[in-house]
Amino acid sequence: MADLAGAAKAVRPTGSFAPLRQPVFAVLWTATVLGNIGSFMRDVASSWLVTDLSASPTAVALIQTAATLPIFLLAIPAGVLSDILDRRRFLIFVQLVLAAVSGTLLVLSHTGALTVEYLIALTFVGGIGAALMGPTWQSIVPELVPRADLKNAVALNSLGINIARSIGPAAGGLILASFGAAVTYGADVLSYAFVIAALLWWKRPAAVDSGLSENFLGAFRAGLRYTRASRELHRVLLRAAVFFLFASSVWALLPLVARQMLGGTAGFYGVLLGAVGAGAIAGALVMPRLRARLDADGLVLLASVITAAVMAALVFAPPKWLAVLLLLLLGLGWIIALTTLNGVAQSILPNWVRGRGLAVYLTVFNGAMAAGSLGWGLVAQEVGVPYTLVAGAVGLVIVALLFHRARLPTGESDLQASNHWPEPLVAEPIAHDRGPVMVQVEYRIRKEDRPAFLDAMKRLSLERRRDGAYAWGVTEHTGDPERVMEWFLVESWAEHLRQHHRVSLADADLQNEAVRFHMGPGKPEVHHFLSI
Template identity: 45%
Template sequence: MTKPSTNPTSARQSQSADDSHKLTSAWSPLRVQIFRALWIASIASYIGTWMQDVGESWLMTSLTTSPVLVALIETAGNLPVVLLALPAGALADVVDRRRLLLIMQSWMCVTAGAMGLLAVMGQMTPSRLLLLSFVLGVGAAMSNPVWQAITPELVPASDLPAALALSSVGINIARAIGPALGGLIIGASGPWAAFFLNAASFSGVVIVIYRWRPAPRKSALPPEDIVGAMRAGTRYIRHSPALQTVLIRSGAFVVFASALWALLPQQARRGLGLGSLGYGSLLGCIGLGAVIGAWLLPRTRARLSMNNVVAVATVAFALTTISLAYVRSFGVLAIALALGGVAWIGVLSSLNVSAQTITPSWVRARVMAVYLLVFFGGLAGGSALWGFAAARVGVSAALLFAAVGLIIGLVATWRYRLVGEENLSLTPSMHWPEPIVLIDPQPDEGPAITYVEYKIDPKSADEFLQAMTEMRRIRRRDGAIRWTLLRDTADPRRYIETFVTQSWVEHLRQHERVTAEDREVEERAQSFHVAAGPPRVTHLIAEQLPK
């Protein structure tokens, strides 16, 4: 399993008096056998991943003194997410998720084993280490969207918030244990031992996933092709301002926050004179802080809005980055890094919860893939940037600049407000009637055009047009490639909404994508319709002329 960068947690509590009840119910997903088995196996695998992370960074500091090459370890591991996020998300929404996970977990097991073999034989070089880190990252890039998407398939809907919270707890338990354990093992045996143990840690996840038999995803429609699925995912984000906000805030944070992760091994070894155990212990302090942060978050969200949590946590992470730059006491720095761990999970969990709660299931893997693209892309690019900056101006100065950048980024993006604290009904409403079809169009025939005819009192025209602005966004988000609202010059009360989909099957998919939230918007627009009966709907499909 790859190092995760997102940590979903339970939704904000409205009353602090409910905390004890929420903490009790937070363990309820563990009653589900498959979730419990996968949760335990994933913790073991996350520990292996953090050991691998320590081993890679520490081995690179042994192979070279260049801060650029040390920082590029983070880049090599995260770059595949930048390159593969969109196809990975499309695959996760289209193919058998269980089979995809089995293939990718096996891929990473073999890669980690190869790294261990080269290291123990003394054949590892900086270029080989970067290449194999990239290959390992490929498996991570293909797996991450699936992990984001399968949790709702493992537990009942009522247990989903608690399951997301437990996933966060598991990740941060591993973050607290893995680095220090990795440092201890590396100090006793060498980085090769951490690589081999990481390879072995994938086996538990493979066994649990192999035994899992998820319910098949039901749809009467043919599956989307990969290119079409990628287009649908990017189109959804393009017409979802709330998701764009998550991506903007994520990018503004992670580009500057990456400096701490990229330069920590260099500062630990060169600045503080620590060994591998000391470096692993510092990473473990961040993990311990993140565990504490996960425990504090429900109480914090009862008092602060999601946006205020992100603001406070960003300032705290900036202070931690400054501490890494100038503090030379191990104990003081350990406390500062623990505070950074609390801040890290405060920001990331807020961003992740916002993205998850405003995205319906049919496109969730694709949306989360783009979120991971922004996040890991920021880590990869930021790590390289701060590595080069450290080579030019020094590690401490680079960390100071990054801390200032965190504050500037927070101020610059403050007008983009995160949403997702309220419960949205994103289940398919399935309220659209089946189209009346007397011909037999093929699924890929098109384009298909839908007309919706309204009769509107001119006195209500302005309000109707305002309601249709939101309708346009929903139609285009769910598959329309063009949308127009027309007014009849001969009858000022008559409006015709037209939207075009690329094919007949794409229009049928719109029927499955409309959510209960969308239905409320649609009903508001239709409330201005004054004719007897609902608005008339007509479906047209392009006719092929003889050659």
Template identity: 45%
Template sequence: MNESQHVAPGAWSPLAVPMFRAMWLAILGSNIGTWMHDVAAAWMMAEATDSPLWVAAVQSATTLPVVFLALLAGALADIVDRRRYLLWTQAWMCGIAALLAALAWSGMLQPWSLLALTFALGCGAAMAMPAQAATTSELVSRDLLPPAVALSSISMNIARSVGPALGGVVVAQAGPPWAFAFNAVSFAGMLAVLWVWKRPPDAGRLPREHVGDALRAGLRYAAQATVFRAVLARAASFFFFASALPALLPTLVRRDLGGEAATYGALLGCIGVGALAGALLLPRLRARMDRDRMVLFACLLQAACIAATAALTDPTLLGAVMLLNGASWITVLSSFQIAAQTSVPQWVRARALSLYIVIFALGMGAGSLGWGALAQHASLRVALLAAAVATALAAVWALRFRLAAVESLDVAASAHWPQPVVAEEPEGERGPVLVTVEYRVDASDRDAFLDLMAQLGRSRRRDGAVQWNVLEDVASPGTHLEYFVVASWLEHLRQHDRVTGDERRLQEGIRALQAAGHVPVVRHFVGGPAVAAATRAHRDI
């Protein structure tokens, strides 16, 4: 982090940070290898079965593991050393890719074993994704985070430009085993970069959360995070329907167009080139229109591309459509990724990103199977046209979930709560803990106060409260008592570390509404064995 402090913010500035640059290049190589694997696996399955459902199942085998494992992976990525964790996941994927290459060379790779090993590779990717995404904020300073996230999208789409085309050429000229072997080498490159990364040890003063507690905390946060939920809703409304094109394209090329692996790879390369061009144009687009309108236009363009794919039979024209498809895809994907990254604080970022990844994978995996099944029982053209109409309708429906609110959030840790003042420090696991805050509000400010308290209640629940409410003293109108319950003393101490700049401003607004001369009074009550002395009131909120 320190080496990036003096780098001026800009679209390419994060690449001036040596460790980010090395990681970016390694991820680029790994993404190229993954695309080469996808081309080789899809083409092998198309040659072996000629079934749209089986070919679509290859994409599902890659993405569905994320649905089952990403939440666990996100919790682990937030509570363990991310460098060691990523070393293990990359070693797993390197081994699986090498096994795929060996079986393909020996002629022992059958449809079921291809699916099984692709699923195993997807499991490794699912376990690595949240940690890899959350690592970005460790490699660059906060002001460089937005361009760093955008560069990650550019890396993915450079790979999408090069990987499929390279994979198509390798499969056509040398065979699928060589594509699988390149993928194994790309994971070895990631291992090398992670090995030399000198990640600072975690400086947290509190013990690590247990995995189960971390999972519950992440889900609880997402349930109360309005803006982040909007990102998930928009993602869910897009990926399921937009998955039709990548899922059905291999069969369309081979069966309807009579093309070869090189043709399929070239069309995927066109998608990548369009995505790269779109990523470079995104800063200008963001300057001219708000995020929600930009995503709407991109979704409608995606729907038009899917419909055009159903209607066209000329590979050259399809290549032009794939360019537009790539540009619209990166506009949507980059907007969602940046919104997901910047709408949550650091302490829960990997878990939140894992939820986003689950939505992405579930949409792509289930959508691929669904559109593949429709294509098998009706036709490819019918499935693509149905997906195009559904994508457009979903884009209009999703307008109710606004992404623009992300831009006004301040989720940086504020550290404005002083540590509780106690007569004797309770044991960390002791609980439950009841925290009360007494307020006094004039009658003229009551409605404004209660509106702010409703927002504060969501904040308390996001940060760990299992119960929350605010009550008014019937004998003394204007005297309000807020209370919230957390599971243990240790969990309450974690609340102190989790409060953000937005929550600080919210609490300052509540303080400003207090009656003249009154300051909110805070008390802590701890369950379990009797304390040696009563917990003293203090003013930490």
């Protein structure tokens, strides 16, 4: 992702709120907070209305499923679109779609025509909008602030979401209880007007055409190739899946906990969700101290224990004041897990594939939430809400302990582009869409060095595949066993040129591990072959 022109300046000391000195970031951040407040108000109204329309736990859980399933299905295509379309125009389009959803809910609720089926269907369309918007919002942050402020800007985005989480549900519950669902949905429509106005005000610089821009299918394949070959990303996805699959039970059943077990109203349900947001804000403030004492694995284990303890405590239908305190703890555990897993995912993804990699993470996150919500709703319908919460709590602790051994990556590798590959020699210009391309790298390896060399090549093969190769191998010369050839296939000449710019400094270190076994004069010879 491209930074603004000033982003490459020398790093200077910055404060947590330094990004707000950038006018564009400040305006868009404020508009996003308002937009998220409106979205949380809409979600509160929908979650509560479905309990009026149906007493079935499955119907209640389906609202959560309808909101998260589209993100599971569309996060990866959305990540691709965020890389190949004008992000500002794309975001405006998505905001218009979301405003139309809330406007339709307003009309249906005002006329009394809203049904469970309409509510689930419109929630699903809203989920589609959220799926398209998520990766794009994350992708524009480096365009809005200098590089020195980037980490603080990402932290402010998380803070903004939790500010909205602490205000939106409570405000939505109060408006719903005082004025009805139509007014609540109307407030959400108004929030989108602020976001659209801010995006129209932002004059985003036109992107420079490098001649190597990706089309949708090519970018989609490149993202999937990277995901398949990244063992570090696999561990993050596994840990996220097992946590959110079990933790989703409390979110899916919270409306029923508030109404049936605690005897609360819509306003009280909003207060509970607001408490989660307030707990998350508190968690964001104490996270630096927690990181100083615990590594990423310890933080995820802590989040699992806190979340499970809250779920177990809710089983006893505590007094309302105590339930609010428990939801504060839930917000703390939730933000610890979210920021830890998301932060690790971002730290292991290079810039060129970050949007698509994060989209895969969002797919797993929302897929686990959607499947978990539906599954726990079905369980609750058979055995009741209290027993389901107990099962979710026990399961969460068990999987947290079992998967604690699948250590999360440290994210300390230098992923800046190395740009150390020389431009390939060509006799005449080559069309970018021509391919496939075979790249051969010829080494001379001593017999006694062969095992160590092949071990280094095994690690290097994953890097080749992450950066664009769809096939890879190592061969030896039949007449000269010390002559070893590494080869890999790339789908087009343009993709190979992109591969040149994708190699990171950490990848360069992997390549140097293999090259140090080469005993020939100079560097290993590189050859390029095109299909004819």
